[in-house]
Amino acid sequence: MKRGVWNKIQKVLRFVLENKHSAFYREKFRPYGLDRVGNFRTMEDFFKLPLLRKDELLLCSPFERIFTDIKDIDLALNTSSTSGKDPLIVFRRLRDEASFWELLLNYRKRFRFAMILQHSSPANRLYSRDYYGRGLPVFIGNPYKLEETAAIASRLRIDFIHTHAPILLSFIPFLKRYYDTENIKFIMLGGQITTAQHSMINKEFPKAVIARLYGLAETGSIGLQCDLLIANNGISTYHISDNVFIEIIPVESGGMGEIVVTHLYLAPSLLVRYQTGDLGEILENKCACGLKSSLLRLGGRKNWDKITVGGFEINKENFLEIIKDFSAYVEEDFEAHFYQHTQRDGGIINEIRIKVISKLSKNSGITGDALQRLLEDALNDGLHISNRFPFRELIQQRIFLPIRVELVDSLSKSKSEKISSTQRLVPHF
Secondary structure, eight states, X not given: OOHHHHHHHHHHHHHHHTOSSOOHHHHHHGGGTOOSGGGOOSHHHHTTSOOBOHHHHHTSOGGGGOOSOGGGOOEEEEOOOOTTSOOOEEEEOXXXXXXXXXXXXXXXXXXXXXXXXXXXXXXXXXXXXXXTBTTOOEEEOOTTOHHHHHHHHHHHTOOEEEEEHHHHHHHHHHHHHHSOGGGOOEEEEESOOOHHHHHHHHHHOTTOEEEEEEEETTTEEEXXXXXXXXXXXXXXXXXXXXXXXXXXXXXXXXXXXXXXXXXXXXXXXXXXXXXXXXXXXXXSXXXXXXXXXXXXXXXXXXXXXXXXXXXXXXXXXXXHHHHGGGTTTEEEEEEEEEEEEEOTTSOEEEEEEEEEEEOOOTTSSSOHHHHHHHHHHHHHHHOBSSSSOBHXXXXXXXXXXXXXXXXXXXXXXXXXXXXXXXXXXXXXO
């Protein structure tokens, strides 16, 4: 850790440990004898602090984790939620990332109107001139009403889009009905993206610069791409924002480790040593662009319990809750295989195929075909990707095809799939 970073962390620790609005970190650190600022004599003491997990934050009210006056907050954002769990809510101030956006949009004067199209967009605002820095108005699109959003975007003559790749690919057919995609000059993509998705977006927006942004709803922006990384198609490599301190905690898989984030500014929902669940590594080589910030290369998720498809986070528990209801006929062990198909209009539609081990016998009183139909109906009608999104609605919006079920004798792992013994969600894109 550099001396300048340690100085910022000391200010962060003083802020949360002497905070009059919340005792969250004082209580968390007290069992370790680190609930006083004076206990941090060297930077090595910081690494004695326990890691922070998402489920810990979910256990308490978001208002118990506000470290500033509530009047000082601009936005309330939420993470994706899984079935039976509330989403994690965090509070944000737009000005906290001003320097980050200034760096990313150092040529933003080229743009006239931006559009945000995300599931976690602050949809209570039509637009905000301060979201990307002063001077650039922003329209908040509705990812659940893509045709209406496309019509409004054309009227506003947007030339900048901030979204996720799966949402953008679903949006393209609607946008092309109302607007010439050659008018789009800049696209900023967050979240996971495949090489195939990147190529398709390049093809559909031939005059747009396509940049990648790495961040989470709870952490804010973590990494960005300079012009060189954009030009080199560095899909998974980013400059680390000076707003965060990144640690790489070793894990068993490969040479990468889990990305752990600490805010270096006094955020309303400040995080100290937060486990992101993402894998990555800090690269030793410097970028030729001249920026002094280190480079971070991503490597997927720490485990295979979750997957992001079509802009939605899907958890293995989503499927288990329904499959358990059929435990008399199938094993609870299963695999969910995810596919993406290109439609005639150029859009993407997602598909899930479930493999389950059959326990049927001659005395079961039900045929395999009947059981397969019952399972498919139960999954398509009862599955909730989160508390907010019944899967049936996503089928109706043509984001997903209906789930298909295959009854098998065993879950055999082909060499080409490279499925680990614990992986149950298998991407094929």
